[in-house]
Each structure stands twice: as C-alpha cells, then as structure tokens.
Amino acid sequence: MVKQITEDILNEVIVKRPADSYKGDFGRVLLIGGDKQYGGAITMAAQAAVSSGAGLVTVASDAVNRTALHSRVPEAMFVDWTDLDVLMEQIDKSDVVLMGSGMGLTDYAVSLVKRVLMQMNAKQVLVADGSALTIVANEHLSFPRDTYTVITPHQMEWARLSNIQLNYQDEIELNDVQRSMLNVDVLVLKQHHTMIYNNEGQQQIMVGGPYQSIGGMGDVLAGIVAAFVGQFKLSLSHTVQAAVYAHSALAEQMAGYNYVVRPSLLADGMANFMGRYQSNLD
Ligand SMILES: NC(=O)C1=CN([C@@H]2O[C@H](COP(=O)(O)OP(=O)(O)OC[C@H]3O[C@@H](n4cnc5c(N)ncnc54)[C@H](O)[C@@H]3O)[C@@H](O)[C@H]2O)[C@@H](O)CC1
Ligand SMILES: Nc1ncnc2c1ncn2[C@@H]1O[C@H](COP(=O)(O)OP(=O)(O)O)[C@@H](O)[C@H]1O
Ligand SMILES: [Mg+2]
Incomplete structure (x- = not known):
C-alpha cells in the first residue's frame, strides 16, 4: 500500500536548532554540476540548499559559473571542477554530495561522475540528479553499494536508468525491484504526485501541480534534499x-497568487517556509 505523505512529516523532521549549535552541525554539502550551458541549474540548487539550512555549501562547477553563482549565492564556496586535487579533498570532507x-x-562530466562514484565512503550520502543519472545509465555505471544513495529522476531519466518505459512506471513492484538492483536507498520518482521508494515501502505526495512544470524546478528539489539529509537526523527515508x-x-x-512558480523564488522561500514548521526538541 502506498502511504500518502502529509504535513505531519514537516513537524516530525524539521527540528528547532539547539541554542549552542554551529554551522558544522547542519551538514557540509558539496554540489557538483553546472557546465558552460547549465550554470543556472547548479546556482538554483545551491540557492535551495542554503535557504533550506545546509550548514556549509560548496559548489564544484565550470569556472565560467563562479561570478554568477557568487552574485546570487554568496554564502556558497566555489571550486573549479577541473582542480581535481581540491575537488577530491572536498568530497572527503563532505557529509552529502549532490551531483548532476x-x-x-560531456566527456569531462562522464569522468567526474566516475570519480565521484569511486570516491564516496560509507558515512556519506550521495544525491544524484539530472545529467548524472543519464551518465550512469549511458555508461552502465553502478551506484556505490556502501554509500547511502538517493536519486531524484524525472520519468525519462528513470526510464534510461531502469529500462522501465513511461507507460509501465505505475507498476510499483517493478520500480522497486529496479531501485534495489541499482543499489539505490531512496528513489524519488518525480511526476505529478511524486512517488518515493525505499526499504520501508512507498510513499506519495498529494500536493503540487503544473505550475511546477518549468525548467529548474527539479534542480531546486535536489538542493533541498541535499540540505535536509545533511542536517536532520531522522531516517534517510523520512528526511527525503x-x-x-x-x-x-x-x-x-506560492501558486495561490502566481500562474507559475519560479524555481529560484521557491528556493528563496524555503527558509521562511521551514521556520513555520520547526518543532521543539523538548
Ligand atoms: N537553467 C538551467 O541551467 C537548467 C538546466 N537543466 C539541466 O539540464 C540537464 C538536462 O535535463 P533535462 O531534464 O532538460 O533533459 P533530459 O534530456 O534528461 O530530459 C528531457 C527529455 O525527456 C523527455 N521527457 C519525457 N517525460 C518527461 C518527464 N516526465 N519529465 C521531464 N522530461 C520528460 C522530454 O521530452 C525531453 O526529451 C540536467 O542536468 C538539468 O539539471 C534543467 O534543469 C533546466 C534548467
Ligand atoms: N504537473 C506537475 N505536477 C506536480 N509536480 C510537477 C509537475 N510538473 C513538474 N513537477 C515537479 O517539478 C519538478 C521537475 O523536475 P525536473 O523535470 O527534474 O526539472 P528540471 O531538471 O528542469 O529542474 C519535479 O519535482 C516534478 O515533480
Ligand atoms: Mg531535472
């Protein structure tokens, strides 16, 4: 039975920050993405991660994106993704790595995905989205067995990874078998009323709508997921x-007063939204 996710999940997961906490308590998150063509995607993911409370955010991207990223998200640190020694060091220091x-x-993106998959360890969480998923599918790569792995494909990305075509993607058992064969702990299968698959079963949201059908909306989700898993200590599946x-x-x-919801505005709205749900620790 698919469980419907309700508003209660927010009070359960989003906890009030302890008075004596510091940035290191809320997750070191590394975001790898943004080539020459798609700098906006990694900028929106970073904006979302910062606004959703990630303690420390670092972006590894094509150098061409540095100034734009900093002008929109000065809280984020920046690494040129061709500087491999620094990048590998950053991966080792991170609690969560979002890539894609x-x-x-490009060939360079393919080589980066391979390196990241090899570098991740058992204490870290990997969030894979967008191009990284297409690369894993095209190159027949595997997700690391000992790293907690969350993937956030849209339906075409899931078709590439799982070989389950779109008209069969409502078959729950089929999706779950493929998830497990791919070494994925949490599959977020994005669609109208997105489904989540994990070892605890399947869950579905009943909120959201077509005002979200706009480029960048998934990039923002990936940044929110990375920030949440970096800072909240509940199970990975609940946090996602x-x-x-x-x-x-x-x-x-936001759609109550807008025709479409701009992903960058949604990203910026997260801090205020989360503030309304934080529950007391005691
Ligand atoms: N501002 C930016 O820089 C943006 C960058 N983006 C990045 O662009 C890269 C390519 O991602 P895309 O998703 O555009 O390209 P993809 O090639 O992965 O997927 C799009 C293709 O899938 C098909 N499709 C079928 N069903 C679909 C469904 N339910 N949802 C989405 N597509 C469906 C579309 O018709 C299209 O042919 C990613 O790395 C992504 O992060 C996009 O997020 C758009 C915004
Ligand atoms: N009609 C819709 N109803 C509900 N959610 C939608 C709808 N269209 C898109 N979305 C949501 O918007 C996001 C789109 O993700 P994705 O296709 O990866 O976008 P992008 O890669 O352009 O950022 C997903 O979270 C998806 O569930
Ligand atoms: Mg996407």
Whole structure:
C-alpha cells in the first residue's frame, strides 16, 4: 500500500536548532554540476540548499559559473571542477554530495561522475540528479553499494536508468525491484504526485501541480534534499519525504497568487517556509 505523505512529516523532521549549535552541525554539502550551458541549474540548487539550512555549501562547477553563482549565492564556496586535487579533498570532507544538476553529458562530466562514484565512503550520502543519472545509465555505471544513495529522476531519466518505459512506471513492484538492483536507498520518482521508494515501502505526495512544470524546478528539489539529509537526523527515508513534501507544498502555496512558480523564488522561500514548521526538541 502506498502511504500518502502529509504535513505531519514537516513537524516530525524539521527540528528547532539547539541554542549552542554551529554551522558544522547542519551538514557540509558539496554540489557538483553546472557546465558552460547549465550554470543556472547548479546556482538554483545551491540557492535551495542554503535557504533550506545546509550548514556549509560548496559548489564544484565550470569556472565560467563562479561570478554568477557568487552574485546570487554568496554564502556558497566555489571550486573549479577541473582542480581535481581540491575537488577530491572536498568530497572527503563532505557529509552529502549532490551531483548532476546541469552537469551536462560531456566527456569531462562522464569522468567526474566516475570519480565521484569511486570516491564516496560509507558515512556519506550521495544525491544524484539530472545529467548524472543519464551518465550512469549511458555508461552502465553502478551506484556505490556502501554509500547511502538517493536519486531524484524525472520519468525519462528513470526510464534510461531502469529500462522501465513511461507507460509501465505505475507498476510499483517493478520500480522497486529496479531501485534495489541499482543499489539505490531512496528513489524519488518525480511526476505529478511524486512517488518515493525505499526499504520501508512507498510513499506519495498529494500536493503540487503544473505550475511546477518549468525548467529548474527539479534542480531546486535536489538542493533541498541535499540540505535536509545533511542536517536532520531522522531516517534517510523520512528526511527525503519531508524534503519532497516541502518543495511541492511551498510551490502550491506560492501558486495561490502566481500562474507559475519560479524555481529560484521557491528556493528563496524555503527558509521562511521551514521556520513555520520547526518543532521543539523538548
Ligand atoms: N537553467 C538551467 O541551467 C537548467 C538546466 N537543466 C539541466 O539540464 C540537464 C538536462 O535535463 P533535462 O531534464 O532538460 O533533459 P533530459 O534530456 O534528461 O530530459 C528531457 C527529455 O525527456 C523527455 N521527457 C519525457 N517525460 C518527461 C518527464 N516526465 N519529465 C521531464 N522530461 C520528460 C522530454 O521530452 C525531453 O526529451 C540536467 O542536468 C538539468 O539539471 C534543467 O534543469 C533546466 C534548467
Ligand atoms: N504537473 C506537475 N505536477 C506536480 N509536480 C510537477 C509537475 N510538473 C513538474 N513537477 C515537479 O517539478 C519538478 C521537475 O523536475 P525536473 O523535470 O527534474 O526539472 P528540471 O531538471 O528542469 O529542474 C519535479 O519535482 C516534478 O515533480
Ligand atoms: Mg531535472
């Protein structure tokens, strides 16, 4: 039975910050993506991660994106993704690595995806989205067995990864078998009323709508997911459920007075949205 995710997940997962906390308590998040063509995608993911409370955000991207990224998200640190020694060091230091947003499909992007998959360890969480998923599918790569892995494909990306065509993607058992064969802990299968698959079963959001059908909306979700898993200590599956719910619930609220919801505005709205749900620790 597919469980419907309700607003309760937000009060359960989003906790009030302890008074004596510091940035290191809320996740070191590394975002790898943004080639020459798609700098906006990684910028929006970074904006979303910062606004959703990630303690420290670093972006590894094509050098051409540095100034634009900093002008929109000065809180984020920047690494030129061709500087491999620094990049590998950053991966080792991170709690969460998001890769794929606007990464593109160049040979260099392929080589980066391979390196990241090899470098991740058992204590870290990998969030893979966008181009990284297409690369894993095209190159027949595997997700690391010992790293917690969350993937956030749209339906075409899932078709490439799983070989399940779009008209069969409502077959729950089929999707779940493929998820597990791919070494994926949490599959977020994005669609109208997105579904989440994990070892605890399947969950679905009933919020959100077509005002979200706009480029960048998935990049923002990836940044929110990375920030949530970096800072909240509940199970990975609950934390991802909260991130997915928050993304579409806020979009639904913003759509009350907008025809479409701009992903960059949604990203900026997350801090205010989360502030309304934080629950007390005691
Ligand atoms: N401002 C930016 O820089 C943006 C960059 N983006 C990046 O662009 C790269 C390519 O991603 P795309 O998703 O555009 O390209 P993809 O080639 O992965 O997917 C788009 C293709 O899938 C098809 N499709 C079928 N069903 C679909 C569904 N339910 N949802 C989405 N597509 C469906 C579309 O018709 C199209 O042919 C990613 O790395 C992504 O992060 C996009 O997020 C758009 C915005
Ligand atoms: N009609 C819709 N109803 C609900 N959610 C939608 C709809 N269209 C798109 N979305 C949501 O918007 C996001 C789109 O993600 P994606 O296709 O990866 O966008 P991009 O790669 O351009 O950022 C997903 O979270 C998806 O669930
Ligand atoms: Mg996408």
